[in-house]
Amino acid sequence: MRPAAAKPAWEGDRVKHVLGAVRRSFQPWNDPGAKPFIEFRGVSKRFGSFAAVDGQTLTIYEREFFALLGPSGCGKTTLLRMLAGFEQPSEGTILLEGRDLAGVPPHKRPVNMMFQSYALFPHLTVENNIAFGLKQDRLPRAEIRDRVAEMLRLVRLEGFGKRKPDQLSGGQRQPVALARALAKRPKVLLLDEPLAALDKKLREETQFELINLQETLGLTFVIVTHDQEEAMTVADRIAVMNHGRIVQIATPAEIYEAPRTRYVADFIGSVNIFGGTVEPADGAAVALAGEDGFALRVANGAQRPPQGAPAWIAIRPEKVRISHEPPPDPARNAVAGEVWDIAYLGDMSIYNVRLASGKIVRASLLNAFRTVERPISWEDKVWLSWADDAGVLLAE
Template sequence: MAFDSGSAAFAPWEDPGQKPLISFKSVTKRFGNFTAIDNLTLDIFEKEFFALLGPSGCGKTTLMRMLAGFEAPSEGTIMLDGQDIGPIPPNKRAVNMMFQSYALFPHLSVADNIAFGLKRSDMPKSEIAGRVEEMLSLVQLSQFASRRPHQISGGQRQRVALARSLAKAPKLLLLDEPLGALDKKLRQETQFELMDIQEKTGTTFVIVTHDQEEAMTVASRIAVVNHGKLVQVAPPDRIYEAPNSIYVADFIGDVNIIKGLAKPESDNRYAIQWCENHAPIIGTSQHAFASDDICHFAIRPEKVSITRDRPTDRTNTMQGKVLEIAYLGNISTYHVELPTGQVIKAQQANNRRISRRSFTWHDSVWLSFTDTAGVLLSQ
């Protein structure tokens, strides 16, 4: 995770004295009768690796295009380093954008692709070659300087596009699905390269992606966007462990969601009546629920234990039958059908080299979890 957002060393969003680099202030964007961005307010800080995450059509690309200057807000203002950038044309903004297609010039060498924007800038010609070499070194492509784009791999082309985007030292770099064209293994490797480059340069990165795993890996904070609104903005660990809504819990990772009625017990502890003639689920919540409020208990599959015998040391236990098994190498996911018909997913690590499954289809098993393993959500 870029800059280790979980540490006190880098969390400017928690410091009231810190001024944001980017501020969306009550921004709305309409295309005819369609509202793409709906009264959105958001701050992004210097040196962040910030992710805009959401499904196709949620508005995240529109946000990026407004930052780049390709679209103008219908209402509200966008500030960059204290300046309203609305009237500033795209080529005059201290912003650069890297597209998914990379948009490299096929007839130019790697070095000339990186130098292209510098030759049209105010940089003295005598300094351009040194800057190009600096960028080649940053992305570890010095030995490929004279090659054409078709003579290097997809991952290397991605790094050339990144070097070209960073060459003019923008305050802000926008990345539009930058790894979408790479295969999964190369994409994972490149994510860490991106994080390393972002940390070395200190440039603020804003990435648009629909890939939850990618956002969780690279970002200091994630903004989950849906229908033009911010649903939750938080570091990845908070988004995953403490989602603020059913939408976020369901969108990020895998989750079990059980609907019930909240029965306050003591302090933050609740009994959740989820099915008649079944023991209530005991859970905790930082948000208050009144007696008989509708609630949703969300718990990740890796926090649900699966055993042959009923455990005696867990607050919550429920019996069921193995319906499906998904073997994913490092883990197995068991889909367990409860007597109510509801299916709960539990995960178990395969920590032996050749793992014999503990359970198979139609086995009777017990699921269990602690009272703090899940979160209680109202919506």
């Protein structure tokens, strides 16, 4: 587990980077004795008749990197703003370290926010942007100078302190905003779409830098994003939201491999969803009469809908086999189709296959070799198939 008393970088030597081992063992949500660091209890936020957040309960643990994920308008930013104190709940309670935050103004909360726009002051230098909040708190000049220097080292921008924001690239402005948010030493850092303005490659690099920074400082980070890959990269746990409600909270692997609903399965990554009607019990598996004209079978999971009930099976493209030849057992989890589109992505190829029903099914193949003996091409007749345990049974 993560060290209980690790010191932030500004209090002494940097914590040794042990990201892999730490992230594998850090699971306080599975510990009955662990106390939540942040709690939302039955929290709602209404704007007129519109419920941006609808009676939600959520716990976040100390030193957790937690992601609020969902489409625009789902309520994730409203939750973040209520924690920061910029919005007040219409109902419910928000607690930090067991303390009710009701009536506590934003500047008196041990919380700081990094905004999507970065909100840097254009007329101030990088150093003065970072120092702004410290000066507002009337810290001694020497302490401000030392802390600004520490923040610049932390985000690897030594030598940029005298520049102004318009003399920096977008990739450089982002860590300045991060340094300013961290300078006041908050207990919780809130990140509102912090990487949205960066290009894809820089965004991917910065995601890992955020993970390293959070591990080094030992702080609690809460990030809001609509980017599923970003959430799955940085977060210990993800709360998927829709229409003001939390649909599922789980680790990235659990969200991807074991979604609870069609909405979560479809929102996270690429997925094929097949509908059908539950047939009589088939041993340990659940059998469906597929609505696309072929039999479906899935290894029994946590739920078994009653016979005759509608159900769905979610299959990730990388778990779908594609071949010119039929599989050994074409009677279940197998269907023929025609290659409709191909996307070559370098590391993998994506095949969109059109079934006789008109449904498009996606399969992905890893390009492990530079050449392929018998490539699959457009308009080829192919078979798609998958194992019983490759899919996830969904009842809603």
